Amino acid sequence: xxxxxxxxxxxxxxxxxxxxxxxxxxxxxxxxxxxxxxxxxxxxxxxxxxxxxxxxxxxxxxxxxxxxxxxxxxxxxxxxxxxxxxxxxxxxxxxxxxxxxxxxxxxxxxxxxxxxxxxxxxxxxxxxxxxxxxxxxxxxxxxxxxxxxxxxxxxxxxxxxxxxxxxxxxxxxxxxxxxxxxxxxxxxxxxxxxxxxxxxxxxxxxxxxxxxxxxxxxxxxxxxxxxxxxxxxxxxxxxxxxxxxxxxxxxxxxxxxxxxxxxxxxxxxxxxxxxxxxxxxxxxxxxxxxxxxxxxxxxxxxxxxxxxxxxxxxxxxxxxxxxxxxxxxxxxxxxxxxxxxxxxxxxxxxxxxxxxxxxxxxxxxxxxxxxxxxxxxxxxxxxxxxxxx
Numbered sequence: 001x002x003x004x005x006x007x008x009x010x011x012x013x014x015x016x017x018x019x020x021x022x023x024x025x026x027x028x029x030x031x032x033x034x035x036x037x038x039x040x041x042x043x044x045x046x047x048x049x050x051x052x053x054x055x056x057x058x059x060x061x062x063x064x065x066x067x068x069x070x071x072x073x074x075x076x077x078x079x080x081x082x083x084x085x086x087x088x089x090x091x092x093x094x095x096x097x098x099x100x101x102x103x104x105x106x107x108x109x110x111x112x113x114x115x116x117x118x119x120x121x122x123x124x125x126x127x128x129x130x131x132x133x134x135x136x137x138x139x140x141x142x143x144x145x146x147x148x149x150x151x152x153x154x155x156x157x158x159x160x161x162x163x164x165x166x167x168x169x170x171x172x173x174x175x176x177x178x179x180x181x182x183x184x185x186x187x188x189x190x191x192x193x194x195x196x197x198x199x200x201x202x203x204x205x206x207x208x209x210x211x212x213x214x215x216x217x218x219x220x221x222x223x224x225x226x227x228x229x230x231x232x233x234x235x236x237x238x239x240x241x242x243x244x245x246x247x248x249x250x251x252x253x254x255x256x257x258x259x260x261x262x263x264x265x266x267x268x269x270x271x272x273x274x275x276x277x278x279x280x281x282x283x284x285x286x287x288x289x290x291x292x293x294x295x296x297x298x299x300x301x302x303x304x305x306x307x308x309x310x311x312x313x314x315x316x317x318x319x320x321x322x323x324x325x326x327x328x329x330x331x332x333x334x335x336x337x338x339x340x341x342x343x344x345x346x347x348x349x350x351x352x353x354x355x356x357x358x359x360x361x362x363x364x365x366x367x368x369x370x371x372x373x374x375x376x377x378x379x380x381x382x383x384x385x386x387x388x389x
Contacts, residue, residue: 031076034069038090042081045088059083145362148369152201157223161189161199163331164227165341166216166238168207169349171368173358182361183207184348184368185215188341189227194384196340198372199224203365209237216245229323231338233257253320255282256337265310274301278314285332287325294318334385344375 042061048054050061064079080090165188173182187200200222202215212235226246232238233254242251259282263275277300281293294314301307324336334340348371358364 027076031078034076034092035079038078038081038092041090041092042083042088046083059085059088062086142366144366144370148366148373151373152365152369153222155223156199156219157225159191160225161191161197162228163190163231163327163335164199164229165189165231165338166212167232167338167341167345168235169345170206171203171352171358171364172356173203173361173364175360179357181206182364183211184364185211186341186344186348186372187215187219188344190334190385195382196376196379196385198344198376201365201369201372203361203368207235207237209240212238212241213244216241220245229327229335231324231335233338234317234320250323250326251320252323252335253317254336254338255321255324256339258317258321262310262314265313267306274307278310281314282321282336285325285329287322290322290325291318344372347371347375 043049046057046059046061048057060083062082062084064081067078067080069076069078078092082088166185168183168185170181171184172179174180182203183206185200185202185204186198189197189199191197200215200219202218204211204215226249229250229252230242230246231252231254232242234257239251242249259279262278266274277293277297281290281297284290284293298311298315302311324332327335348368351367351371355367358367
């Protein structure tokens, strides 16, 4: 690598320090260093100093051109050296780059954390006194595409995820000049270190058996092994897809959703005791205890015509709602519902509300993927949900 030595005009630097505020001091210093660096870089390229005769000379100086350069401290004006052939290019900054990497990453982080592009634009103007268009901020986020795509397509064959949670949420996306509803499929799992991990993300059309089947098969194609248990709500398409894709896997119906559905079907008055008895059916540690409480509940209220529908639904959904009780007791409270995934969905929703309507499907995948990556990174820093002896 070529070593370039250069001297700074210390008198000029001293004058800048004495007569300017700190922002101008920093800017002046950067301008001085970069200009001198580029000058020496051109000398090294030409293999000849100013006014020097040399048999090794390979080009000639051709003055300078001014270029505005955006840094995290604001915009500076540089004098970029030129050569007659035009083949010289400085390495002091990337060609056509609009801002330095730290500043770009800061703007990306603002967008990922739910700050609208309009607000990001305003922040940049306040910090740097420089106009940045909304389209520039939007185009900047496209830098996330290869990062999110690589994460979303990573191999899942290096670990075994015994428990997997799946759910879908809906967002609004512009498509062919119309605003349409899109389903966001998310899968998370409990890894071998007992930490939660995001396994998959897909933005597609509305929930259906075909869509869920495709999403789950994509996880298998990436190396995912059939888990012991899949925890989800009772969407009919998902229920049908799980046994088709995951051979030998049991389905756990989210007990929170199930109890809520049963309670919503109760009469509105004088049902507090009934509600508590319904909840206590699942507040046990073995399937035998749950079945005993369920049978006692049915026996007690089977002659109450107002509860016939509740009892029928309890009987029909009971077995699917107690699969978690067949697993070790230390896992049970973590696998009986999709609460952890619901909280993740809320975090995605918090960022999504700022945007309201995504300009296209790729932008939705990009932002939601970045949010999930951020969530997963934080989860890996936490302690395992529990430690087994």
